[in-house]
Amino acid sequence: MDTASHITLAAxxxxxxxxxxxTTILFIVSSGLSLILGVLRIPNVSHGSLYMxxxxxxxxxxxxxxxxxxxxxxxxxxxxxxxxxxxxxxxxIFCHLYEREHLMLxxxxxxxxxxxxxxxxxxxGSDYRSLxxxxxxxxxxxxxxxxxxRYNLFLxxxxxxxxxxxxxxxNKTKIGKIARAAAVDREMVAAMGINVSWVFxxxxxxxxxxxxxxxxxxxPTQNITQGMDHAIIMEAFLIVIIGGLGNMWGALLGxxxxxxxxxxGILVWPQFAIVFPYVAVTIVLVFRPKGLLKSTW
Amino acid sequence: xxxxxxxxxxxxxxxxxxxxxxALFPSVASRYYIYLAALMLVTGLLASSLNMVLGFGxxxxxxxxxxxxxxxxxxxxxxxxxxxxxxxxxxxxxxxAALLSLIMxxxxxxxxxxxxxxxxxxxxxxxxxxxxxWYSFTGGDDGLHGVPVPRLIxxxxxxxxxxxxxxxxxxxxxYLIVNxxxxxxxxxxxxxxxxxxxxxxxxxxxxxxxxxxxGFFGGVAGxxxxxxxxxxxPDMLFWTLSLEIIIMCLLGGWFTFLGPMLGGAMVxxxxxxxxxxxxxxxxVLGIILMLLIFxxxxxxxxxxxxxxGRGRTARExx
Numbered sequence: 093m094d095t096a097s098h099i100t101l102a103a104x105x106x107x108x109x110x111x112x113x114x115t116t117i118l119f120i121v122s123s124g125l126s127l128i129l130g131v132l133r134i135p136n137v138s139h140g141s142l143y144m145x146x147x148x149x150x151x152x153x154x155x156x157x158x159x160x161x162x163x164x165x166x167x168x169x170x171x172x173x174x175x176x177x178x179x180x181x182x183x184x185i186f187c188h189l190y191e192r193e194h195l196m197l198x199x200x201x202x203x204x205x206x207x208x209x210x211x212x213x214x215x216x217g218s219d220y221r222s223l224x225x226x227x228x229x230x231x232x233x234x235x236x237x238x239x240x241x242r243y244n245l246f247l248x249x250x251x252x253x254x255x256x257x258x259x260x261x262x263n264k265t266k267i268g269k270i271a272r273a274a275a276v277d278r279e280m281v282a283a284m285g286i287n288v289s290w291v292f293x294x295x296x297x298x299x300x301x302x303x304x305x306x307x308x309x310x311x312p313t314q315n316i317t318q319g320m321d322h323a324i325i326m327e328a329f330l331i332v333i334i335g336g337l338g339n340m341w342g343a344l345l346g347x348x349x350x351x352x353x354x355x356x357g358i359l360v361w362p363q364f365a366i367v368f369p370y371v372a373v374t375i376v377l378v379f380r381p382k383g384l385l386k387s388t389w
Numbered sequence: 390x391x392x393x394x395x396x397x398x399x400x401x402x403x404x405x406x407x408x409x410x411x412a413l414f415p416s417v418a419s420r421y422y423i424y425l426a427a428l429m430l431v432t433g434l435l436a437s438s439l440n441m442v443l444g445f446g447x448x449x450x451x452x453x454x455x456x457x458x459x460x461x462x463x464x465x466x467x468x469x470x471x472x473x474x475x476x477x478x479x480x481x482x483x484x485x486a487a488l489l490s491l492i493m494x495x496x497x498x499x500x501x502x503x504x505x506x507x508x509x510x511x512x513x514x515x516x517x518x519x520x521x522x523w524y525s526f527t528g529g530d531d532g533l534h535g536v537p538v539p540r541l542i543x544x545x546x547x548x549x550x551x552x553x554x555x556x557x558x559x560x561x562x563x564y565l566i567v568n569x570x571x572x573x574x575x576x577x578x579x580x581x582x583x584x585x586x587x588x589x590x591x592x593x594x595x596x597x598x599x600x601x602x603x604g605f606f607g608g609v610a611g612x613x614x615x616x617x618x619x620x621x622x623p624d625m626l627f628w629t630l631s632l633e634i635i636i637m638c639l640l641g642g643w644f645t646f647l648g649p650m651l652g653g654a655m656v657x658x659x660x661x662x663x664x665x666x667x668x669x670x671x672x673v674l675g676i677i678l679m680l681l682i683f684x685x686x687x688x689x690x691x692x693x694x695x696x697x698g699r700g701r702t703a704r705e706x707x
Contacts, residue, residue: 370511377511
């Protein structure tokens with residue numbers, strides 16, 4: 093690997109920051125997945141589809157309104173739209189299935205992924221779309237001689253904000269505390285007179301909303317395509333697993349491992365960059381099969 | 390179970406009729422249908438191989454496609470890059486898949502259910518990622534096309550008969566395995582691992598052997614795919630295909646022996662039929678699967694066997 097000798101410190105730093113902004117997206121998406129896994133115990137395969145829908149809705153809303161406001165409106169509208177879609181699915185079909193085996197639930201969400209994927213194709217067609225960052229965040233600034241996109245800085249700020257918000261929601265609010273209690277012992281929570289069914293609906297909706305938010309935030313940074321769902325869901329699952337099922341900080345840690353190995357991998361050995369995160373995940377799982385941090389299961 | 394006959398005479402006659410029909414099929418059908426039937430057999434065999442661990446072992450093998458793909462790639466690469474006779478592929482493909490299954494099994498087998506499935510997926514994704522990117526060796530995302538097939542079986546009909554013979558042999562072998570003392574122990578592990586452990590069964594070892602068997606037959610299916618299509622591509626290892634294989638098992642009936650065969654054939658037929666009318670075939674599959682989960686959780690064959698009240702389903706309800 094003689095390519096490694098060309099790596100300068102500045103390039104390394106730049107790539108590290110790129111990796112961290114990627115971490116933000118991965119964290120937001122996988123924290124939603126982790127929430128659903130932790131409380132509802134459902135490996136939601138359709139999570140990636142909701143992320144993709146979030147990106148497409150963002151594209152449509154932002155280009156329809158246009159300009160600066162277009163993006164900000166889209167950023168607010170897309171996650172909510174995705175959350176409402178998830179709520180409808182949960183109340184309409186999904187809530188009747190909770191007593192089934194994990195495998196059935198997984199296959200149900202997989203079939204949902206197949207349906208949503210084709211619905212996206214019907215609505216937006218098979219061509220890829222691209223959305224430019226809002227005007228105030230276009231361009232880049234210099235960071236030790238290397239250019240760094242402004243939008244990525246925005247992502248770096250969003251990551252901790254979302255993490256903090258999610259932490260406050262699950263630890264400081266009543267419904268968050270109920271949801272955490274339901275994750276540990278749902279019968280007990282139900283016995284206390286709490287409508288667990290609606291708690292589940294809330295958690296599912298919130299988790300999917302995070303997928304939509306991830307999709308909205310990623311929209312200006314890459315092509316919005318069919319197949320976004322396949323790519324992200326596998327990564328999100330692995331992140332949740334290496335972090336520890338249902339543990340939000342674990343999702344953050346896992347996302348960082350994934351994002352950073354990926355971006356450093358691009359620097360070291362571009363052709364096989366895609367392999368690096370999987371190697372990292374495998375190493376973690378061989379030594380810590382249940383994840384790095386404590387699972388809430 | 391000891392003094393029960395392995396196959397009842399009734400189902401033996403049924404099998405003979407079905408086999409005769411399959412053997413005569415090419416003389417009445419057109420090229421396309423022969424090809425489709427061969428593909429159904431391959432896919433059915435693939436689903437059956439997964440069901441060895443899924444339905445009979447209760448193990449969540451979430452990335453079975455990897456063994457299918459590795460079997461196919463090993464056979465194809467041996468001929469394309471190694472330049473040896475394609476016949477060797479039928480030996481090397483399944484063995485490579487079995488070896489990979491052994492390695493992954495050793496790493497995963499100490500985990501249960503979902504954790505097991507997730508670790509399998511992550512290891513499988515690693516293999517997929519390597520195949521997907523290693524352009525100079527595997528052809529990367531383009532895959533390999535025009536893989537040589539032995540001349541004897543290179544025609545559509547020849548491939549069909551070869552696939553038929555190998556699939557029937559493999560199914561017979563799997564049937565014997567399921568009904569062997571090993572198979573019984575395997576099912577007891579599925580139904581109650583703690584109890585199996587308590588009566589002195591080495592649970593991990595049995596699970597590992599089951600995984601290797603499933604990987605081996607998955608690899609056989611992969612080599613047969615190369616025979617039918619003459620091509621390999623990384624999507625064969627992708628996790629979405631793995632979940633599709635699980636659907637096949639579920640669709641046919643994952644607690645029956647021939648259910649996955651039926652499920653595999655149904656998915657291939659569905660894709661062929663629905664695909665001619667609409668581009669949105671996966672949506673149709675998704676909707677069918679949703680209906681299935683609601684109304685026929687035991688699968689089509691499982692449903693009919695339960696209805697008829699005869700034939701053993703793999704899971705004895707108690």
